[in-house]
Amino acid sequence: MTNVMMKHDDLYKIIWMSRPLMQAAETLVEQGLQGTGLTVRARAVLEILLRHGSLSVPDIAVHLEIKRQYVQVMVNETLAEGLTRKQDNPRHRASPLIALTGKGEQLIARVTERELEIVAALGAELNPDEVRTTLQVTSALLQKMKTAVKEERE
Amino acid sequence: MTNVMMKHDDLYKIIWMSRPLMQAAETLVEQGLQGTGLTVRARAVLEILLRHGSLSVPDIAVHLEIKRQYVQVMVNETLAEGLTRKQDNPRHRASPLIALTGKGEQLIARVTERELEIVAALGAELNPDEVRTTLQVTSALLQKMKTAVKEERE
DNA sequence: GTCAGATTGACATGTATGATGTCAAAATAT
DNA sequence: ATATTTTGACATCATACATGTCAATCTGAC
Numbered sequence: 001m002t003n004v005m006m007k008h009d010d011l012y013k014i015i016w017m018s019r020p021l022m023q024a025a026e027t028l029v030e031q032g033l034q035g036t037g038l039t040v041r042a043r044a045v046l047e048i049l050l051r052h053g054s055l056s057v058p059d060i061a062v063h064l065e066i067k068r069q070y071v072q073v074m075v076n077e078t079l080a081e082g083l084t085r086k087q088d089n090p091r092h093r094a095s096p097l098i099a100l101t102g103k104g105e106q107l108i109a110r111v112t113e114r115e116l117e118i119v120a121a122l123g124a125e126l127n128p129d130e131v132r133t134t135l136q137v138t139s140a141l142l143q144k145m146k147t148a149v150k151e152e153r154e
Numbered sequence: 155m156t157n158v159m160m161k162h163d164d165l166y167k168i169i170w171m172s173r174p175l176m177q178a179a180e181t182l183v184e185q186g187l188q189g190t191g192l193t194v195r196a197r198a199v200l201e202i203l204l205r206h207g208s209l210s211v212p213d214i215a216v217h218l219e220i221k222r223q224y225v226q227v228m229v230n231e232t233l234a235e236g237l238t239r240k241q242d243n244p245r246h247r248a249s250p251l252i253a254l255t256g257k258g259e260q261l262i263a264r265v266t267e268r269e270l271e272i273v274a275a276l277g278a279e280l281n282p283d284e285v286r287t288t289l290q291v292t293s294a295l296l297q298k299m300k301t302a303v304k305e306e307r308e
Numbered sequence: 309g310t311c312a313g314a315t316t317g318a319c320a321t322g323t324a325t326g327a328t329g330t331c332a333a334a335a336t337a338t
Numbered sequence: 339a340t341a342t343t344t345t346g347a348c349a350t351c352a353t354a355c356a357t358g359t360c361a362a363t364c365t366g367a368c
Contacts, residue, residue, distance in 0.1 A: 019180075138168060138175060140279075146178050149178060152185045247334075
């Protein structure tokens with residue numbers, strides 16, 4: 001078998017591994033959320049706000065790549081629990097910025113810290129250079145797949 | 155920043171990339187299925203049968219890691235369309251083996267061949283050694299995550 | 309400034325992919 | 339032989355979104 005054929009086979013396996021990988025990851029996240037009262041979707045909102053600062057609902061939807069209508073539901077949950085609050089939006093008076101409250105910020109900071117610890121444990125035996133290579137390859141692959149999807153749609 | 159911290163950060167990114175990766179992959183698969191009349195779930199059943207030969211419904215469920223009740227629905231679809239047929243199961247008379255028909259085998263062979271072509275195009279610029287490394291790292295990561303999930307449950 | 313078109317929150321409804329529960333028939337284990 | 343398990347079949351539920359619509363508000367071109 002040629003090297004090139006093996007590469008395609010490897011790529012095929014990598015692609016089909018993305019689903020079990022994601023499922024395992026999300027199950028781990030769920031377990032990490034036990035006791036925090038957070039849902040996975042609330043966690044997603046808080047993390048975006050932690051990383052990017054205050055954003056409007058449509059902005060969050062762009063980051064999460066899901067529809068604003070669904071983000072609205074998620075955000076309303078976090079507002080109800082006092083994890084976020086509305087701020088005036090200078091760019092659009094009817095669309096407030098959603099900001100983390102102190103409570104929300106502490107919570108999401110604790111959660112992501114804990115997740116990083118778990119990741120550290122998972123990666124204990126992995127070679128840093130190989131991990132770096134993996135990140136580069138999967139990033140490139142994702143880019144190419146997104147482009148391919150767009151092209152087919154035209 | 156130390157090498158080790160960078161590794162954890164890379165790993166974290168890889169893990170969170172699994173969802174967009176999977177979504178892009180599944181969108182591509184859907185596009186490849188256009189015109190075949192196949193649904194994504196019917197395709198999954200046919201592919202398992204192509205790779206592992208005739209299997210009972212519960213066997214397929216083990217491979218797909220979903221509940222047998224749902225697999226039953228998927229299999230019934232493929233039976234109705236003449237893509238699979240029931241065979242006597244020597245190990246369990248009430249649970250027939252599901253086998254590909256000629257029609258089903260041709261169809262799934264064509265579909266997977268086409269998918270491999272798309273993968274080949276995607277991977278054109280990727281280094282085979284790096285792809286190999288990526289497969290090894292993601293496989294190891296998946297293993298570790300599954301183990302971690304099990305351990306937390308105990 | 310005004311008016312057409314876009315953006316937004318809110319709400320209702322639809323859909324895909326499963327999980328879960330239950331039952332009766334059949335098979336298997338003891 | 340009988341207790342236990344497996345299986346197909348069917349019904350119900352849950353989650354994670356997408357889609358459609360409306361009224362309010364905003365923006366941009368004139």
